[in-house]
Amino acid sequence: MRAQAAWWGSLLTALILQSSVLPFFLPDGFTPDLTRGLVLWLALTGTPGYGVFLAFAAGFAVDLFAGAPLGLTALMRLVLYGFARPGRGILEMPFAVFVAGPLAVLSDTVVILLLQKVLFVNEVSLGVLIATALKQALVELASVPLIFIIMELATGYRADEAPV
Numbered sequence: 001m002r003a004q005a006a007w008w009g010s011l012l013t014a015l016i017l018q019s020s021v022l023p024f025f026l027p028d029g030f031t032p033d034l035t036r037g038l039v040l041w042l043a044l045t046g047t048p049g050y051g052v053f054l055a056f057a058a059g060f061a062v063d064l065f066a067g068a069p070l071g072l073t074a075l076m077r078l079v080l081y082g083f084a085r086p087g088r089g090i091l092e093m094p095f096a097v098f099v100a101g102p103l104a105v106l107s108d109t110v111v112i113l114l115l116q117k118v119l120f121v122n123e124v125s126l127g128v129l130i131a132t133a134l135k136q137a138l139v140e141l142a143s144v145p146l147i148f149i150i151m152e153l154a155t156g157y158r159a160d161e162a163p164v
Helices: 002-025 034-045 051-066 072-087 096-119 126-155
Strands: none
Touching: 002 034, 002 051, 002 126, 034 051, 034 072, 034 096, 034 126, 051 072, 072 096, 096 126
């Protein structure tokens, strides 16, 4: 119960921060997607349970808060969860948490590349997509470890003790 409450509280806080607070203080492209880190936490630790549902809920909430095409971020969070879930237990390795964030950005970028002709009226150029992904990967180097520390404190669960 504590892990569920901590995760939902963290999701609400992340949504408010990434949609209303951080954009005023950070340059365009450098605002972290905090829900990406929360979904990585779900996938790599298994805490709390029902990870697929919570990953979808996180993405759908971002779509609602940000005015994005409804379901796009939800799909990206489900794909991220699916890609990251087999890596459960990898956090025992030093510095793995720093690699997880940029790999999560890669997951989102692949989804955009595959679906851009279907979702967007004007295609996003490859150069813009790569530049945005690189900015986001840099941001995730710092934000994902911070999210994992906060979630460890909130849930009382150590990320490096995840069952494989």
